[in-house]
Amino acid sequence: GQQLNQSPQSMFIQEGEDVSMNCTSSSIFNTWLWYKQDPGEGPVLLIALYKAGELTSNGRLTAQFGITRKDSFLNISASIPSDVGIYFCAGPTTSGTYKYIFGTGTRLKVLA
């Protein structure tokens, strides 16, 4: 079946540093989503991308829809302690636009 691979699996960074993570798929997606999950909470949508090559920002977060449509990237600039959490990419399965599959997540820890 379809899989979304996220890299890195986890990372420790110093406060103030920039962070980059990516998500790759074995098949083409027409939508890419980035969610963040705080400990003990449900995921919250950060950014949605609908078009190949699209670059979208949300505050210190910037995400890009890869040209090949098989990957997406999320960057966080000037990280702060509240950025800690798990970042998931997600996209609709080919069998129907209602069903989304999620990557395994990138766990971010920010050292003050």
Add this chain to the structure above:
Amino acid sequence: NAGVTQTPKFRILKIGQSMTLQCTQDMNHNYMYWYRQDPGMGLKLIYYSVGAGITDKGEVPNGYNVSRSTTEDFPLRLELAAPSQTSVYFCASSYRTGSAEAFFGQGTRLTVV
């Protein structure tokens, strides 16, 4: 602004017991979903619904059942609980076809012993 509400937040079940996880949303969303999240893993889709009276299987439906009698409610039923169903369960909803803007509840942490 309630959004998506799940109950209970925590539950311990014995093997073979049954229970229903409740989910309700007040955003008039047509699409609702149930996911499970195992430790250190992403979310796996169990069942989804595109409207009242319509449900369909996701990636991991075995051992679960759902119903959607109203737009607001989408309960998940576990029959004959097994240790493999120990997980955190999330309900979500969205308001249009293929919508990226899925809103999640806070989750139900279930342990089967």
